[in-house]
Amino acid sequence: MPRKSKKNRGKNDVTSRKEQMIRSLDLPEEVMLDLPIVNAFGNKKIEIYNFKGLIEYSLEKIRINTSIGVLIVEGSKLEIKIMTTEDLHIIGIITQISYLI
Amino acid sequence: MLISIWNYLRGYVMIEVSGFSVERFLNLVAHRDIYIWDIERQGNKLSMKISIEGYKMLKPCARKTGCKVRIKDKRGLPFIKHKYRKRKMIPIGMVIFIALIYMISSFVWLIEIEGNKKIDSQEIVDRLDQDGYKIGGLKKKMDLREAEQMLMRDFPDVLWTGISFEGTKLIVKITEVVPEPKLIDYNSPTDIVANSDALILDIVTRKGTPMVRKGDTVRKGDILVSGEIPLADEWDEESKVSYTRSSADILAKTHYTVETQIPLKKNVKKYTGAIKKKYSIRIIDKEIKLHNSKIDFRNYDYTIKSRQLQATSKFPLPFYIVLKEYIEYIPKSQIISDELAQDTLRVMLHDLLAEETHINAEIIKQEVKFNKKGGIMGGRLQAIVKEELGEEKSIIINDGRNKVNDNEQSEH
Numbered sequence: 001m002p003r004k005s006k007k008n009r010g011k012n013d014v015t016s017r018k019e020q021m022i023r024s025l026d027l028p029e030e031v032m033l034d035l036p037i038v039n040a041f042g043n044k045k046i047e048i049y050n051f052k053g054l055i056e057y058s059l060e061k062i063r064i065n066t067s068i069g070v071l072i073v074e075g076s077k078l079e080i081k082i083m084t085t086e087d088l089h090i091i092g093i094i095t096q097i098s099y100l101i
Numbered sequence: 102m103l104i105s106i107w108n109y110l111r112g113y114v115m116i117e118v119s120g121f122s123v124e125r126f127l128n129l130v131a132h133r134d135i136y137i138w139d140i141e142r143q144g145n146k147l148s149m150k151i152s153i154e155g156y157k158m159l160k161p162c163a164r165k166t167g168c169k170v171r172i173k174d175k176r177g178l179p180f181i182k183h184k185y186r187k188r189k190m191i192p193i194g195m196v197i198f199i200a201l202i203y204m205i206s207s208f209v210w211l212i213e214i215e216g217n218k219k220i221d222s223q224e225i226v227d228r229l230d231q232d233g234y235k236i237g238g239l240k241k242k243m244d245l246r247e248a249e250q251m252l253m254r255d256f257p258d259v260l261w262t263g264i265s266f267e268g269t270k271l272i273v274k275i276t277e278v279v280p281e282p283k284l285i286d287y288n289s290p291t292d293i294v295a296n297s298d299a300l301i302l303d304i305v306t307r308k309g310t311p312m313v314r315k316g317d318t319v320r321k322g323d324i325l326v327s328g329e330i331p332l333a334d335e336w337d338e339e340s341k342v343s344y345t346r347s348s349a350d351i352l353a354k355t356h357y358t359v360e361t362q363i364p365l366k367k368n369v370k371k372y373t374g375a376i377k378k379k380y381s382i383r384i385i386d387k388e389i390k391l392h393n394s395k396i397d398f399r400n401y402d403y404t405i406k407s408r409q410l411q412a413t414s415k416f417p418l419p420f421y422i423v424l425k426e427y428i429e430y431i432p433k434s435q436i437i438s439d440e441l442a443q444d445t446l447r448v449m450l451h452d453l454l455a456e457e458t459h460i461n462a463e464i465i466k467q468e469v470k471f472n473k474k475g476g477i478m479g480g481r482l483q484a485i486v487k488e489e490l491g492e493e494k495s496i497i498i499n500d501g502r503n504k505v506n507d508n509e510q511s512e513h
Contacts, residue, residue, distance in 0.1 A: 053128040059142050080140035080149075083131050 036066035038097065046073060048088045062090060069101035112177030114156045119146040120168030129162045153179065209238050209271045211409065211417040216275040220258055225273060228255055237385055237419065240266055268415030290328040290344035293491040295319045299353035302487065309347025325351055328496050344496060353490035354465065359453040362479040363446060365437050370430040383407065383421040398429040439478065443471050446480035454484055462488035
């Protein structure tokens with residue numbers, strides 16, 4: 001267990017160093033770090049760019065795999081409007097957006 | 102909205118996917134750049150929409166993930182095309198329809214004339230008709246500039262005209278000449294002449310030489326006030342004459358006789374209230390009756406109402422709905438009593454008198470006589486009227502005299 005945590009810390013150190021470099025060079029963070037972008041239009045619509053894949057889809061819950069962990073969208077009558085490799089548009093009545101890291 | 106129209110034109114398939122891991126299926130499909138949209142969960146199945154090309158690439162994805170794909174619906178233009186591929190008359194019919202509309206809209210179906218007050222619209226339409234600018238004429242063959250020239254040439258009262266097409270309408274805009282005001286030349290000499298036989302009651306002369314006095318009787322055409330003014334000259338034997346535009350107020354008593362007559366028997370139409378309506382359709386000049394019932398009225402009046410059909414207000418079509426209304430009546434002869442006839446005659450006679458006399462005329466004395474003769478009542482009104490007398494008449498001067506006049510003018 002302690003080994004594992006050490007490894008984890010090491011990984012975190014690397015990302016933070018990378019982050020620091022990107023910040024100092026004034027580069028667009030989300031592109032360089034491969035972060036997911038979530039646009040929310042009130043509680044009616046969510047647009048997610050830069051995701052890795054769909055894990056679960058039901059009318060109440062959608063789980064999406066991203067580079068930083070699992071993105072969970074909860075609500076009711078959820079519907080995937082568009083799905084391509086880059087973007088995922090969800091419509092419905094959204095109550096919660098959360099990350100499971 | 103626009104995207105859905107695009108999708109409809111391209112055609113799409115509504116599919117139902119069921120299986121153990123539909124999410125994996127979706128990931129795979131997205132990964133292969135197959136466009137899918139409107140994904141909705143229905144129980145343990147997913148329904149979604151996919152383009153026709155995408156559907157063809159779907160089989161390996163389904164096999165790999167162990168999902169079952171079922172087509173629910175095919176939508177869009179390509180499928181409709183496919184369904185009607187053997188019915189060749191549909192595209193032909195569409196082409197014919199478009200050609201027909203194009204043909205119909207290349208003719209003139211209504212002529213509108215705007216801006217005319219004095220000139221009768223029908224006259225203009227008739228003139229245009231003569232040169233081929235008529236309803237049913239081909240628009241291409243009409244040279245509007247020439248028609249404008251033609252109207253300006255043939256109607257002297259038309260100052261300007263602009264003819265243009267508006268859809269299937271031919272619009273003629275007209276500006277009429279404003280009538281030139283009648284110039285009164287106060288320098289040209291005139292006499293005042295009696296316009297009827299009269300007895301002069303009063304005369305006030307402002308300009309000119311009075312030729313009559315109060316109490317004189319004059320005949321029609323007599324000079325009442327002369328424009329000649331003799332210039333008395335003590336030293337010169339030869340008297341000079343000056344000419345002026347005479348002006349005077351003359352009040353005179355004149356005598357009028359007017360006559361008229363009316364028949365005592367009168368034909369009256371007594372409408373029974375029975376009306377029959379007949380509709381028909383008119384295409385250019387040909388009339389098609391919609392129903393063939395006979396009119397069994399012995400005597401009837403009829404009215405025609407026609408309405409032109411229009412595609413839009415700018416595209417009138419050569420079709421008319423015509424409504425003919427037949428109204429039945431029974432002819433009846435009515436005999437008017439002598440009293441009623443005399444009353445109407447009296448009114449008629451006074452109207453006639455008012456037409457002949459001066460506006461400010463005052464009737465001093467009047468006498469009406471009636472005589473009945475063979476079903477006709479005749480009336481005769483004799484009246485003595487006090488009114489203004491005299492009309493201006495220009496003096497024609499020969500050259501010698503005119504010179505004197507000119508000299509006289511220049512001295513002023």
